[in-house]
Amino acid sequence: MSLKDILLPFKAWANVAKEPVSLKNPMREGAPRYRGFHKNDIETCIGCGTCEAICENEAIVMVPVEGVAGVETKSGDSGLRPLIDYGRCCWCGLCVDICTTQSLTMSNEHTWVVTDPEELKFIPGVDKKTWDNNELGWKKPAPNYHFYGQERVSMGELHAEERGDSFIEFVKGYSKEQAQLEADRCVECGICTATCPAHMGIPEYIKAVRNNDMEEGLRVLYATNPLPEICGRICTHKCEDVCSVGQQGEALSIRWLKRYIADQIPSEKYHEILDTQNIYKGDKKIALIGAGPASLSAAYYLSLMGHNCTIYEKLEKAGGMMRYGIPSYRLPYDQIDKDINYIESLGVQFVYNTNVDAAKLMELNKTHDVVYIGTGLHLGRSTGIPGSDHEHVFQSIDLLRKITQGEEIMVPEKVVVIGGGNVAMDITRSMVRLQKAKYGKVHVLATSLESEDIMPADREEVVEAREEGAIIDPGWGPKSIEIVDEKIKGLHVYKCLSIFDENRRFSPKFDTEDKKFFEADMVIESIGQGMDISYLSEELKSKLTFDPRGRLTVNKNFQSSLPWLFVGGDMVQGPDVIHGIANGHKAAIGIDYYLNSKK
Amino acid sequence: MKNLINKLSKVYELSDVVYQRPNFTYATTTKENTISLITQLRDLEGFSHFVLLSCVDWIEDNLFQLTYILNNPTQKYDIAIRCMIDRNEAAMTSAHYLWEQIATYQRELKEMYGIEFPGSPRLNENFILEGWDNIPPMRRDFDTKKYSEETFFPRERPSSNDPATYMKSRLHPDEWDGKIAE
Numbered sequence: 001m002s003l004k005d006i007l008l009p010f011k012a013w014a015n016v017a018k019e020p021v022s023l024k025n026p027m028r029e030g031a032p033r034y035r036g037f038h039k040n041d042i043e044t045c046i047g048c049g050t051c052e053a054i055c056e057n058e059a060i061v062m063v064p065v066e067g068v069a070g071v072e073t074k075s076g077d078s079g080l081r082p083l084i085d086y087g088r089c090c091w092c093g094l095c096v097d098i099c100t101t102q103s104l105t106m107s108n109e110h111t112w113v114v115t116d117p118e119e120l121k122f123i124p125g126v127d128k129k130t131w132d133n134n135e136l137g138w139k140k141p142a143p144n145y146h147f148y149g150q151e152r153v154s155m156g157e158l159h160a161e162e163r164g165d166s167f168i169e170f171v172k173g174y175s176k177e178q179a180q181l182e183a184d185r186c187v188e189c190g191i192c193t194a195t196c197p198a199h200m201g202i203p204e205y206i207k208a209v210r211n212n213d214m215e216e217g218l219r220v221l222y223a224t225n226p227l228p229e230i231c232g233r234i235c236t237h238k239c240e241d242v243c244s245v246g247q248q249g250e251a252l253s254i255r256w257l258k259r260y261i262a263d264q265i266p267s268e269k270y271h272e273i274l275d276t277q278n279i280y281k282g283d284k285k286i287a288l289i290g291a292g293p294a295s296l297s298a299a300y301y302l303s304l305m306g307h308n309c310t311i312y313e314k315l316e317k318a319g320g321m322m323r324y325g326i327p328s329y330r331l332p333y334d335q336i337d338k339d340i341n342y343i344e345s346l347g348v349q350f351v352y353n354t355n356v357d358a359a360k361l362m363e364l365n366k367t368h369d370v371v372y373i374g375t376g377l378h379l380g381r382s383t384g385i386p387g388s389d390h391e392h393v394f395q396s397i398d399l400l401r402k403i404t405q406g407e408e409i410m411v412p413e414k415v416v417v418i419g420g421g422n423v424a425m426d427i428t429r430s431m432v433r434l435q436k437a438k439y440g441k442v443h444v445l446a447t448s449l450e451s452e453d454i455m456p457a458d459r460e461e462v463v464e465a466r467e468e469g470a471i472i473d474p475g476w477g478p479k480s481i482e483i484v485d486e487k488i489k490g491l492h493v494y495k496c497l498s499i500f501d502e503n504r505r506f507s508p509k510f511d512t513e514d515k516k517f518f519e520a521d522m523v524i525e526s527i528g529q530g531m532d533i534s535y536l537s538e539e540l541k542s543k544l545t546f547d548p549r550g551r552l553t554v555n556k557n558f559q560s561s562l563p564w565l566f567v568g569g570d571m572v573q574g575p576d577v578i579h580g581i582a583n584g585h586k587a588a589i590g591i592d593y594y595l596n597s598k599k
Numbered sequence: 600m601k602n603l604i605n606k607l608s609k610v611y612e613l614s615d616v617v618y619q620r621p622n623f624t625y626a627t628t629t630k631e632n633t634i635s636l637i638t639q640l641r642d643l644e645g646f647s648h649f650v651l652l653s654c655v656d657w658i659e660d661n662l663f664q665l666t667y668i669l670n671n672p673t674q675k676y677d678i679a680i681r682c683m684i685d686r687n688e689a690a691m692t693s694a695h696y697l698w699e700q701i702a703t704y705q706r707e708l709k710e711m712y713g714i715e716f717p718g719s720p721r722l723n724e725n726f727i728l729e730g731w732d733n734i735p736p737m738r739r740d741f742d743t744k745k746y747s748e749e750t751f752f753p754r755e756r757p758s759s760n761d762p763a764t765y766m767k768s769r770l771h772p773d774e775w776d777g778k779i780a781e
Contacts, residue, residue, distance in 0.1 A: 047762055061757045062762060073770060078765055190764075194771070199767060586774070
């Protein structure tokens, strides 16, 4: 051992007086775009879970945080928020880059010292952290930095000029390339699924489009909805209103993708694909009254469960409002037939031109195990204003039915429609077409109590009606119809200030100084529909229960207080097709349960 | 920069030229031309500073992409020369004699991707991995998750909730699911 070896350790003591090389806390600040600890604006976040799905390290899980201010489970918000485990995170930032609301960001903070590694799990935005208000750090670089397309693949449509005088379907449908491109925008979050009344497997069928597996797509559709051609065209698509992709761009065209799947498969292949070639039939018999979406849906699922279904319909064809209310430019009859023919092919019997009255109902009760009523809302409601009893004041649903049945209806030069819902838009656009064919010009005006921003009609219906030449002038309350020499001159209206009172009861308020007069030769009322339950005898009615709005009350099986009588469709929910389909399905499960428990 | 690219194109097979920024250009050449090209850039075109050497695994094409980034300190611009090499017998001519520090980058690429650079000093010494007993970890066929599960102490993942299922249970708690008897 040399002297050097002995002295060398003592050289280290020379460092005692030196400045330490290590940095003191607080250490240097992270760079402005540093990918540090996460922040989440929990009121903007919708809990779609896309951050969890993209995380390669499985560092993110979705946890319920209801009770925290600003968060509740509601339509379009799961009520879940991401919890991040820093024992797994590698701070790659993909979660921030994919975030559909841009609520998730990263601060430039990068030091967090704990003794227990379990503490390194937290819910950004909920568990308060020192970096919550830190402005610097990684954010999704905007604009034009997106992991998925922001714009819809546009749908081919006939131009307003071309479609204006014809009832031919004007939405052309997607090609394979367009559909796959559109499907590719889906982040598969499933926020849409809970909002859809039928809880359709939307991400699953969009995935099938992406994989070009139409057979799987059809199976997913029929699991919850036996009218896909119809719904693929006219569904009110609440799913699209809550689509998380729509948070920063345009929502997915979910409805058109559904139509695309159903359009690709010829009806001859349905039995093979849906495995319905051999269905067991038992001895239970169910009578369904009214061949609308609710009865069709119930009959479809009951047939698959092995029950014998007979649908009694007052008119000469099945479909209810879908056939006799919705104009063919939106829903062509051959597509209605395709869906209904398949249901019929499963052994469902249809008895047409049969009006069920009180006596017939009791007869059906005797000859069947269960009676299901889905007769819908098909009585038009009148405004009851002075002049509304004139012979040229019509109900929209009566006219729509006549148009479908090919009957001549009055088509004057000037028409006013009262109403702001989809049915009002249907009759407005139908009258536009008839006027254009007859006169070569259009003079149809639709007015509603609701102002433009709260009109119940789908937005595209309003836009397309205007494109076709109709005038939509919302926010007015009808006062009276002026009649001179027994002829209608027009409609007087007041400005509508509000529709509901503080208790959300219908109680419109008007500014009687702010008036307008809409010239018209004919007035069409389209302010809602009521049900016709004249087939219920007084004795039956006394055994049934009704809610304050006059709707029949049912339990969650859609069974009335009479065990043999089930009710569905617009009479209990909605009104719209998808609610009818959903509650028809649930009623089918309820009926099956009831029949099995009766054994 | 365009003049330089035009000039080099006459000698080397350049493709995929991308003028990324006013002071930064990408160009791709063949494996055989790469070292000659960067030598010319260093000795004749003023790119005296070597910035970095990196690799991308294009497993679908069975190729590795090498990128040499050089800097011209007087003109203040960068050029990135790329070349594709076979992934199965991954080997590239060593460039350590042009800039000494390239040996370190090559040592890293040997360890992380398994690329050979014959003649490169200390090529087979550990770079950052000690006692590595698997395929090179930056190759995309290396299963990071499987490796970490087999190698490291497990960290339990907290349970998660599917947004669609959770929403349905919260928004429609009374919905008949066909299972619950009345």
